[in-house]
Amino acid sequence: MxxxxxxxxxxxxxxxxxxxxxxxxxxxxxxxxxxxxxxxxxxxxxxxxxxxxxxxxxxxxxxxxxxxxxxxxTIEVGPFEYADKLPLKHDFADAGVRVVPGASARWGSYLAPGVICMPSYVNIGARVGAGTMVDTWATVGSCAQIGEQVHLSGGVGIGGVLEPAQAAPVIIEDDVMIGSRAMITQGARVGRGSVVGEGTILNPTIPVIDAETGDELARGHVPPWSVAVQANRRRDFPGGEFYLPCVLVLKRLTEGQRHDKAQLNDILRTHGVSM
Ligand SMILES: CC(C)(COP(=O)(O)OP(=O)(O)OC[C@H]1O[C@@H](n2cnc3c(N)ncnc32)[C@H](O)[C@@H]1OP(=O)(O)O)[C@@H](O)C(=O)NCCC(=O)NCCS
The missing domain is CATH 1.10.166.10 (Tetrahydrodipicolinate-N-succinyltransferase, N-terminal domain)
Structure with missing residues (x-):
């Protein structure tokens, strides 16, 4: 290599x-x-x-x-016409991957065995680990690295990054659950086993605050085995008080613990794996 x-x-x-x-x-x-x-x-x-x-x-x-x-x-599929430079992936059944009509994954992305793609998009260079569910209208941007047994809920936006070449892509570690419509972008990272609430915006400039201690943790990084939600913090500007987004770590899970609401993942996955 x-x-x-x-x-x-x-x-x-x-x-x-x-x-x-x-x-x-x-x-x-x-x-x-x-x-x-x-x-x-x-x-x-x-x-x-x-x-x-x-x-x-x-x-x-x-x-x-x-x-x-x-x-x-030009690519034609039934009545649909597309124009692009890159082909799509092929041979899903051989790869042990379930891809529901309406889902697209570009050649050069990797879907490990047991991945389920509901109508969603996986861009080139992205990697989706074994047993992960990419739910309806979730998008996995170029080069994003998604771990095993992850649930990207409906409409989750995982940002892509191609340039600059040294920029780190989004990393979602194993056993993570990302709630609906959350946006994780620009090299943000979610540690193993964590649950991220619906609608959370996480990027490397977003403060991550521990609700128990008030400590500010590394920006753009939800620590492993935690439950984190979208919140706001007050900021004073010459023009007045404004509330800017932050991410609040509500609680810590013990290593290996699945958050109650994350158990939905298992039900969906078990249901989905029967191809
Ligand atoms: C993050 C989540 C798991 C938290 O669940 P939880 O640990 O049981 O937390 P609770 O429901 O007890 O809420 C704790 C507090 O956080 C707040 N909170 C919960 N979810 C929140 C969210 N997504 N954003 C902001 N605040 C949230 C609650 O209002 C509550 O505040 P309170 O203590 O003042 O009452 C859950 O809210 C969530 O977002 N799940 C994802 C659901 C989803 O997207 N499913 C997709 C299925 S396809």
Missing amino acids: ADLADRIEALWDRAPDLSPSDTDALDVVTEAIDLLDSGEARVAEVDPTTDQVVVHQWLKHAILLLFRLRSME
């Missing part, structure tokens, strides 16, 4: 000169995107020793090069 990374970086250095007529370059990039598609490579991961997010920039570069190297194509 190191050799492929070097070849991608060499192409990246001359990206402005590349066009769809460079078929050799497209072959190299296709090799990298196939690795993302099969799950053999991933754009980012949490280093288990440092707990820091490591971003593999060359894979992001491969995605950006792909857009430069592929031409627009």
Whole structure:
């Protein structure tokens, strides 16, 4: 893989000169995107020793090069017509994935066995772990990393990030439940086993406050095994008092504990897995 990374970086250095007529370059990039598609490579991961997010920039570069190297194509499905540069994923049944009509996942995203996609969208470079439910109208942005046994409830927006290449994508760790219509963007992170309430906005500038102690925790990061909801904090400006959003950690769960309301996940998943 190191050799492929070097070849991608060499192409990246001359990206402005590349066009769809460079078929050799497209072959190299296709090799990298196939690795993302099969799950053999991933754009980012949490280093288990440092707990820091490591971003593999060359894979992001491969995605950006792909857009430069592929031409627009018209795709027709029954009465529908689309025009795009990228194909969609294929072979879901072989991958053990259930994809309900209306769901789309682009080639270069990875869906692990047991994933269920209700009518939703998974963009290139995103990775969705085993047994995860991507519920109706949820969107998983480019390069977002979603763990195993996660529930992204209806309408959840997981932001994507391609540029700048070093920017960390959103990380949702294993066993997380994200409530309906929450928006998790710009490299925010939700720790393992946590429950995030409906409508929560989380990005790296949003303060995360522990309701028990009043302590301000790392911004944009819901700690593992916690229940967090959307809240507001008062801020004084020359123009008056305004309430800006924050995320409040209502309570801590013990490691391995499922929040009562998260048990819905298990019911939905059990129901969904019977393909
Ligand atoms: C986050 C959540 C799990 C909290 O549940 P809980 O731990 O049982 O908390 P409670 O319902 O006891 O509420 C505790 C407090 O937080 C507040 N609260 C609860 N959910 C909230 C939310 N989403 N946003 C803001 N405040 C919330 C409650 O008003 C309550 O305030 P109070 O103490 O002043 O009465 C739940 O509210 C939630 O959002 N679940 C997601 C549901 C969902 O999206 N399901 C999708 C199914 S497809």
